[in-house]
Amino acid sequence: xxxxxxxxxxxxxxxxxxxxxxxxxxxxxxxxxxxxxxxxxxxxxxxxxxxxxxxxxxxxxxxxxxxxxxxxxxxxxxxxxxxxxxxxxxxxxxxxxxxxxxxxxxxxxxxxxxxxxxxxxxxxxxxxxxxxxxxxxxxxxxxxxxxxxxxxxxxxxxxxxxxxxxxxxxxxxxxxxxxxxxxxxxxxxxxxxxxxxxxxxxxxxxxxxxxxxxxxxxxxxxxxxxxxxxxxxxxxxxxxxxxxxxxxxxxxxxx
Amino acid sequence: xxxxxxxxxxxxxxxxxxxxxxxxxxxxxxxxxxxxxxxxxxxxxxxxxxxxxxxxxxxxxxxxxxxxxxxxxxxxxxxxxxxxxxxxxxxxxxxxxxxxxxxxxxxxxxxxxxxxxxxxxxxxxxxxxxxxxxxxxxxxxxxxxxxxxxxxxxxxxxxxxxxxxxxxxxxxxxxxxxxxxxxxxxxxxxxxxxxxxxxxxxxxx
Numbered sequence: 001x002x003x004x005x006x007x008x009x010x011x012x013x014x015x016x017x018x019x020x021x022x023x024x025x026x027x028x029x030x031x032x033x034x035x036x037x038x039x040x041x042x043x044x045x046x047x048x049x050x051x052x053x054x055x056x057x058x059x060x061x062x063x064x065x066x067x068x069x070x071x072x073x074x075x076x077x078x079x080x081x082x083x084x085x086x087x088x089x090x091x092x093x094x095x096x097x098x099x100x101x102x103x104x105x106x107x108x109x110x111x112x113x114x115x116x117x118x119x120x121x122x123x124x125x126x127x128x129x130x131x132x133x134x135x136x137x138x139x140x141x142x143x144x145x146x147x148x149x150x151x152x153x154x155x156x157x158x159x160x161x162x163x164x165x166x167x168x169x170x171x172x173x174x175x176x177x178x179x180x181x182x183x184x185x186x187x188x189x190x191x192x193x194x195x196x197x198x199x200x201x202x203x204x205x206x207x208x209x210x211x212x213x214x215x216x217x218x219x220x221x222x223x224x225x226x227x228x229x230x231x232x233x234x235x236x237x238x239x240x241x242x243x244x245x246x247x248x249x250x251x252x253x254x255x
Numbered sequence: 256x257x258x259x260x261x262x263x264x265x266x267x268x269x270x271x272x273x274x275x276x277x278x279x280x281x282x283x284x285x286x287x288x289x290x291x292x293x294x295x296x297x298x299x300x301x302x303x304x305x306x307x308x309x310x311x312x313x314x315x316x317x318x319x320x321x322x323x324x325x326x327x328x329x330x331x332x333x334x335x336x337x338x339x340x341x342x343x344x345x346x347x348x349x350x351x352x353x354x355x356x357x358x359x360x361x362x363x364x365x366x367x368x369x370x371x372x373x374x375x376x377x378x379x380x381x382x383x384x385x386x387x388x389x390x391x392x393x394x395x396x397x398x399x400x401x402x403x404x405x406x407x408x409x410x411x412x413x414x415x416x417x418x419x420x421x422x423x424x425x426x427x428x429x430x431x432x433x434x435x436x437x438x439x440x441x442x443x444x445x446x447x448x449x450x451x452x453x454x455x456x457x458x459x460x
Contacts, residue, residue, distance in 0.1 A: 072370055
């Protein structure tokens with residue numbers, strides 16, 4: 001065997017100068033920006049969309065002025081020093097309230113994701129007057145966009161991401177909350193390592209790693225990067241969604 | 256809205272019923288019933304024995320309230336227990352609480368009812384994570400349909416997972432709203448009773 005480099009993996013940000021509004025065809029938008037650039041989308045690419053952009057396109061936005069907070073929302077808002085209207089939107093999109101501590105409200109969203117505020121977000125919306133929330137079924141949305149790309153002529157994997165905090169480390173990292181077209185979890189259990197030892201634990205969260213890599217180009221959302229395109233990654237096609245990455249509650253050591 | 260009281264098999268010495276134990280000058284069962292009557296004129300109960308049914312009926316009569324009870328032999332069978340109480344319920348909402356909860360907070364129950372307007376269920380979990388023996392509110396029709404489909408429910412948590420629009424409030428989160436955990440306290444053992452007496456002294460202060 002010859003010592004050599006692996007094949008390259010490329011990552012591009014898809015920059016869009018306009019504001020994404022409800023009803024915008026994100027697949028068409030990403031496809032046309034890529035087509036006009038030097039890197040048109042190709043079969044086997046992965047398109048990574050931020051949840052903020054997806055939420056705006058899917059109309060998952062609510063003006064806080066139209067929200068009437070419940071008693072629970074008011075009580076929690078006082079505890080964590082947030083606007084009751086914001087807390088109400090968070091509650092409406094939560095299945096579980098897990099922890100209220102300091103300024104933090106840790107929840108499980110309707111989509112099953114354990115995170116702060118169920119992913120309800122004020123940044124980069126309209127200066128704080130409105131918030132966006134995560135669509136109830138991001139895997140279904142990812143599948144919808146994958147089908148749309150297919151109609152446009154390319155077979156790509158689609159990952160929808162959100163930036164989440166981590167309990168044991170400082171800083172936020174992008175995770176996959178929706179996925180279609182690629183296997184989100186590469187299960188290596190039962191395979192052998194370089195020394196012949198059989199792997200018992202190893203499962204690589206491919207969709208999360210793709211999401212984290214994509215944030216290197218989408219992080220500066222104020223610069224209008226609405227998506228990332230990853231090209232050159234050999235993935236296993238699959239219809240499994242990012243929901244397969246959620247650890248069931250009975251197996252969770254911390255919640 | 257109906258309030259359903261769950262009476263669990265007694266684990267107290269001498270098979271004494273927690274509902275009949277006096278805290279101060281009041282029976283625990285009466286304290287729970289009074290809280291239930293704050294929220295609804297219709298209070299029903301599921302009990303584990305005829306003796307317990309009789310005790311609850313007597314407590315209700317002393318208060319001038321009528322109470323339908325149903326005896327369920329196996330209180331560990333979640334579908335049987337929930338089905339029994341849903342069968343008796345002819346309202347849209349059911350708020351369920353243990354009949355041996357002396358200090359359940361009216362504020363917490365009020366918040367649960369408000370939340371139920373937009374949901375199929377609201378569940379408050381206890382410290383160990385179980386929600387079977389504590390407070391929950393459900394919309395009756397979705398829960399009935401679910402029980403018909405899933406006769407293999409192992410816990411109320413299953414109900415929580417399978418009802419489409421629910422909110423579970425963890426012990427930790429609810430503690431922020433009810434720091435003394437009064438809403439999460441039920442008497443089931445002699446140790447619980449002694450703790451309840453200590454809590455009563457704290458409340459009196």
